[in-house]
Every structure is written in C-alpha cells, then in structure tokens.
Amino acid sequence: MKSWGSNSNPTPCSSGGRYASVADAAAQQNTEAVIEMLSQGHRADIQDSDGNTALHYAAWFRLDSLLTPLLEKRARPDIPNNSGECAVHWAAKSSNVMALDAMTRVNRALLSMRDCDGFTAFIVSAQTDNCPVMEWMYLKGVSLEEQDDQGRTALQWACHKGNKKTVQWLLSRSASIVHRDREGMTALHWAAMQGHTIITEMLMEVGAVDLLDVPDCSGETPIELAMRKNKRTLVMAFHKCQIFKLLFGRPHLFQNNYASLFLGFVAFNIILFAFVVAPGIAARNPEAVMTWSILMGLSLLLWVQCLYSDPGWLQPRTINSQSHLMGKDPAKTFDVEQPIESQMAHCDNVLQKLISTCDGEAPQLMKLELEQNKYNYQRQLLREARKRLEEGCGLGDPRSPALGESQPLIAAGFNDAGSRQAQLDRATVTLHERERAAGDSLGRARVEHLLAQGGGEYLSFVEKGDFKQVCVICRTVREFRSHHVKEQGRCVHRMDHYCPWIDNSVGLGNQRSFFVFVTLMFATVLYFYYTVFLYFFDTVFPEISRGSFSELLQSVTSGSLGAEVQPAPS
Template sequence: MYGYQTTHVAAQFGQTAFLYHIVSKWNADPDVLDNDGRSPLHWAAYKGFADCIRLLIFLDAYRGHQDKEGCTPLHWAAIRGNLEACTVLVQAGKKEDLMVTDNTGLTPAQLASDKNHCQLAFFLGNARRLLDRHCDGNSRLGKLSKLGLAPVLWCVIFVLLITYIHSVILGPNLPKLTAASGLLAWSGVFLATAGLFMFYRCSSKDPGFIRMNLHDSENKKDDEPLLNIEINHPALLAGNWSQLCATCKIVRPLRANHCSTCNRCVEQFDHHCPWVSNCIGKRNKWEFFIFLVLEVLAMLITGGITLTRILTVPFAHPSFRARIQYAFTHLVGATSFLVVDFVLFFIVFVLTVRQANQISRNITTNEMANTMRYSYLRCRW
C-alpha cells in the first residue's frame, strides 16, 4: 500500500538502528521511492528524525529527489518547522538545495515563512547568504571574507601598542618615569607582544580538524559494498548516531562537532572565533586562553600606568575639571588609549573568565549552548 518499502517505514518511525541493519545486512535500497515519489529521506525530514537523516546522507541518499508535489526533503523539513533536520540537510547540502522550488514555486525558506516558522525561515535565508559567500570564494570579496577579522584585531592591538609607547611611555607632556614605573610600563608592552605571538599561533594552528573520508559513490562498482567500512564503528553500533557526520562522511570522536564556517569537523570543538579567523578546538584552545590572559594583564597594566600618568601631571590649580580639560586638549593620545583600553578590557575580561570557568569544568562553549543535545552531559545537570 502506497508503495512503502521497509526503509520508508523505518524512516517514518525514526528507527535508525533498524534502518542501518536492513541496509547493511540485507542490502535494502536507502533511496527507494514510494508511489508519491518520496524517499526515506523525505520521511525522515518530514518527521524530524535527525539521526535517520544523518545515516541516509552518509549512505549517499540523494537530497534532490522531488516528489509529485515538487518537494525535496528540505521542503518537508521546512514545512514541519524541523530546525535540526534542516540544519543537517543544509550542512551536508549545496546552495542549489536552498533554491529548488516546489510545484507552487516556493523555496524551503519561503515555505517556512508561509507556515510561520520564523526562526527556521531566518536560518534558511541566512544559510543561503553564507553559501553564496562560500561559492564566491574565488572573488576578491570572497578571499577577504576567508581571512576573517584576524588582520583587523592584529592591527588594533598593534596601533594601541604604538599609541601607548608614543603617547604614554614617551609622552612629552607627561612626567618622567621612574625606574620602577618604567619597568612596569614596559612589562605591559612585553605582555601584549607575547599575546600577539599566542594570537598568531592560535590563528594559524590546526585546531583539531578530523580527516574527511569523502568517497565518491558515483564511481562505485556494482559489486562494491554500499557502506563504507567506518559505518561499523563501535559508537554507531552502540546507537550514538549523533557522532555520524553526514557532511565529512566520518564517525567523529565524542565531543567533536562540525563547524559550518570551516566545513570541517573539529575535535573538542569550542566555537569558531571570527576575530581569530579559526576554530577553537583541542589543539589550540590553550593558545587561545593564554592569549586572552596575556592581553587582559597587558590592558590592566597599561591602563593603570596611563591613568596614573595622567593624574600625576602637575597643575597650578589641580581641580578635577581642569585635569579633564587638559587631558582632552594636551594628552589626546594618552586619553584616547585609556578610553579604548577601558572598553576592551571589560569585554576581554568577561570572555577570559568565561573560558576559565569552562576549562575548570571541562566543558566547551558548544556543549554549554547545546547541553540537552549531548547524552553524555545530561547526567551532569
């Protein structure tokens, strides 16, 4: 009835393990169509079973199948407002998947908006813009976007250092430094420079990218097994389907996650930092944390020295108003540095405290934001 095969029924009820069993042991077709032209991937997307979607895409199920209504699996996930299902399909898909229209001429994003799934419509619209940027990677704008904000942050720190040295340490309108205060003042420069070195290491170092296992299903011979050998990974046999990455075609280690910006899986993925232009993961998290600590200490010392220097300027009438007016008219460089240093200090300090707290609890930013998605964390809360 309705042309349903065993794989359709398994997908309709979210029976990922059973679906895996019948495909691996009985060679069931994961891409078979029912009477309405719907594949198991259509049904898994409609019902919102993300683990089934991951498995089917891993098995090279075709994402572009359109049923009698012209709907792809992404259309059905958008109709039902299944955000996680859409996320898996978008990450493993291409720009064209977001532009396919059904028989009524609507894209998945337009369908989500039509069904009042505002958050999902925003996600799909933003995903299209991101994929447009990735596809335009060979253009000058695309190459600049790949650099991220690391060059900007590098220039900001460098300009602040030059301003501090020129306008605070060597400022002509400020009192001469004593040996002790001079040593402390230059220690701020040393810490900031050391922080720049750690920033370079964090930005250029491999954060823990996991080697992708891309296999070309189109070049497979008829007598080759449908499944890659890694599908027999112990984690999958134990039912941990969230470790299956449909994009990288790998069974990733526990605590690894796929970065949509880098389009790679990262071990102990913390977050993708646009200011570092790199992911923060297992291999560079300590460089990132040390960079934050060094810059916080540098800003604390340089800000304290700058404030002390401004307040110790000799005045005939040392009123507070007179000092403020003098600082903004004769000590422009030092005052500007103090204001910027004060703002940046609190931003970076909060981030540093947050990172220190997470390191002490052995948890990442990604895990904090998605606690209920990870079974190994649920017992801790």
C-alpha cells in the first residue's frame, strides 16, 4: 500500500511521491492518492496555499469519483479560497452539474454563497454566458434577482458582458429590466454603455423603450451614455424606437431592416410601373398591365402570409412584455437617497396591483418570486448597516419612515456597538433561514409549474445536466432537425433558415407557402422586365424614330427647353 504523507516539502508532480495535503493531490488530479489519504485519516477540508480545498479541484476538473468520498469525510463546500470563491463557484464555472447537486443536495442555500465581491454561482454563470447551468439552479429555487455587493443582478452583468444567449434566457424567465444597481443604472444603461446593439433590441422588445429617458444617479440616460461612448448608430436606433413607440405602440415594425427594405423596393416598383411603364403600354398591351398587377398583388399577399405564419413553433413564446413593472413614470420608482427602500416599495406596489387584477389572489409562483426578491433587498440593507457599523458611523435606523418597515429584521433601538453587532448577526441568521425556506418553496413551485405544462422529459434532461438534448430558453426537448432561432427567441420544428426578407423563420409549417412566394416573386420580377421591354418598343423607340426624342435630348443638353427669342422688328 502506498503511503501519502504530509511532509513539509512534497513533490506533488510525481506519481510515487508525497503530497502535503488532500488538496494538493486533488490539484494534480490524482484520485487514487486522494482516496488513499482520506482512508489514512487526512483532513478533507485542508486548504492549499491559494486557499483551495480538494472539493474545489474535484468540481473544477470534474473528478466525480471524489465527490462522494470527500463529502462522506465531511468536506465542506462553503469554505472560501483566497478570492472568496467556494467549491460551488468552481462547479458553476466548469458546468459541473453533478458536483453542484452533490454539494448542495442537503442545503440548496449553498448555491447562493458569495465571494469577496458578492458574486454568487448564478451571477458567475451569467458573466460566463452559461445559461444551461443557470436553468438548473433556477429550478432549485435560486432567485433571478440575486444581487452582488454593488446591487447588480445577473441580467445587468449579462448585458454588460454582451452575453446574448444568457440575456435571452433571463428575459424568458422574466428577469426584471426595471431593477437599478447602486449607481442607479438599469440593464439598458449597461448595454448602451457597452454598445451591444442586439441586446438593446432584446430589451426594447420587452418594454425597455420606456426606460430610454430614465437617468441614473449621475443624471445620464441610456441615450446620453451611448452618445458619450460615440455609439451614434445606437443613438439613432434608440430615437427610432421612441418614434415607433409613439406612432405604432411598439418599438419596431420588423425585427430587422431587410423586411422594411423589401417593402421599399416593392413600393418603388409599383410607383414606377403605375406612372411610367403602364401608361406607355396600356393602349397596345393591356393584358401585360393586368398580368403584372395580379402577380404583384399575389406576391404581396403571400409575403404577408409568410410574415405572420407559424413556421412550426415547438413551444409558446416564453419572452413576454414587462410593461406591468414600469408604472406610470419609471423614473419615480427609484429614489437616489433611498435606492434600496424605494425599489422594495415598488415591488410591493407591483404585488398589490397584481392582486387587484387577479380577482384578489395573485399566482402563487409570482408571489414567491416577489417575496424572494424582497429578501435580496433586505440583504442589501443588512450589508449597508454592517458597513456603517464597521466604519464607526453608527448603525442608524435601517428602516425608512416614509416607506414603512422595509427591514423588519432589525429593531429600531440600539445601546452600544456590541448590541448592534449582535442584532445584525441575529438578523443575518434569520434572513438566511427565510431565504432558504423561500428558495425551497420556490424551487418546488417552479418544478410543479413545469410538470403541469408537460415538461417532465425536459426536467429529467436538465436534472442530469444533459443540456444538448434541450433548449433551456424554450423549455423543450430538441426534436430532429429542430433549431433555436436567436432572432425570434423560439425553437422551430424542421427549421430550414431564418429569412430576413419575410422577417420570419422557414420551417415545417410554412415551407410550401415560402416556396410559392419565392417562385411567384421571381416570376413577378421577370415579368416586370418584360413590361419594361414592351415600354421601350411601344414608347421609347417610336419617339426616337420620329426624332422627337433626339430633339428633346438636344434641348436638354443645350440648356434651352423653349424656342429661341428673336428681337421685335422696328
């Protein structure tokens, strides 16, 4: 039997050498050494020079065979390294769902462990564009609105990083576009500042056009931020969205510019034919005028049919408008002096409005989401109170008299620093217990809601981490030849391609109509050239033969279109 000792100068790179700790053996991915050292009584929680434990490396390198032995030896997944990251963070970074499940099965609240910057595994996954792992954590009860120490959510980080797929997933789960961080910036502010045009379009589709004139704490709106960063194209797009919202009630007529360009070309051809070509050939070739008019009319009808047809959606649309979160004036939902309390009050107003519109009872899932979001804000209040206490500024009253009891976990009266610290500790423990209970309830409610929609097979794939078989945005199992259309945020059965000219996907549901449209449009174009050929033979060439055309051309080139003026006889 090999002996894995703990001398002060180990040689971890040698298979027959000695390791200083279980963590060093795991860092070299030597599973045999780790298991042998655990059997000899070595501590499973010992940290290396970087503060990492064996669980960190088992999660990062996907050493799944080490998870059970380490956890049986009471290895703790909540031990932070020198950067404040615990093993749960590393498992999320490596998309190791098996490790996440094993380490948090007893206590799902470990999924919300924070590093030195307040980043949770959920926020880290948003920063790395890892929405499949975020879906797994979402079904375990993790809040969509988890905030780091600066009050930034996963949606804000995804918009800042330009992670389009994660932004689309978060919007499909109704992550709030109204939330503000400590600087008063929304997700739209961050996307505009970084110049992420596609992400701003996603946000506009769900109602962020109403936030274009909302300033942050420094008084800058998303339009002003884009202008300051010299994103002039984005500024023009913002103003266009505002105009379209005013005229048509929506920020876009089409999801791309090609459909508008198609309509422009069609309008130009119709005007050219109606006022130039048709008058010149109608006398001799009336059937040509009638034929082209019928072809163009049928082409436009088929274009409209393809535009609004169902290409074969696998699931109903999951990305919906968030206009109900805006309020009458979105700028008034945030108070610079009380940023946390004002947003908590807005959440309460949204819940009350939801109850009033649902005959006195809001959906249970929505109530749990808003309750969990309130705990996120209460955590920020506790952090602010602890920060003031550490700075020696006094704890003050963390409750807002104007907004009512926004932090019910802390009493108003304090005598000395010791009692204040004890009060904060008790409030923190109470909040963690409530967050854990709310997360468990929310996770069960989300799973039950998914099962009620017939998502049992989808759920089994997500639980196993087999994300290649599913689409986490549409919440559906991938069928043969089905694909997710990022332009529309939905999966299409037997998808062929996304056609920007019809602003729609081409799939099983509209392949035939699309083929007929393309064929008929091609015939319309060819027949238009035929009518132009007739126009030249019926109008242009006869004018040339009579000389009138040359006279007109000579007059134009000489700069005179009238008869020469002669002096009057005396």
